[in-house]
Amino acid sequence: MEGKAFFIDTTLCTGCRGCQIACKQWNQLPATKTENWGSFQNPKDLSFYTYKLVRFSEDIGDDGKPVWYFFPDQCRHCVDPPCKEIPEDPNAIIVDQLTGAVLYTDKLRKVNSEDVRDACPYNIPRAQPGTGYMAKCTMCVDRVHNGLLPACVKT
Secondary structure, X not given: OXXXXXXXXXXXXXXXXXXXXXXXXXXXXXXXXXXXXXXXXXXXXXXXXXXXXXXXXXXXXXXXXXXXXXXXXXXXXXXXXXXXXOOOOOOOEEEXXXXXXXXXXXXXXXXXXXXXXXXXXXXXXXXXXXOOOEEOOOOOHHHHHOOOOOHXXXX
16 A cells, blocks of 8 residues: 555644634535634534644743644544454445545444543544444545645645
């Protein structure tokens, strides 16, 4: 497997959330209702409708001034994905041979979503309430197969 990877220089991230919006637009995901919870990070966490999230962390620098840290959170597309070990059906979670993208199929609906999420060392996959469907970043495998960059990278 060739595989691809995301390399993100977080020192260049300004927290603009352009990658977050590009992901939502490309995947035709609805806006997430947000609320002020004491951070500029919005929404508060990943969800079935939010595959990528720019996490905000605030600290006090050596000079006593606030310092912001940003971290784009999404599926890491593990080389040996622990989530793939949960379903009995080997086709419930597949790894795209060209990109290395870890992809969820409709067959995953038959698996307890909490078990899949618990298997992820990064706590990434999210279930749609009441349906059993699970979602996460797909590495924009459709774009990459057509020679394009993932939507979040394009920003």
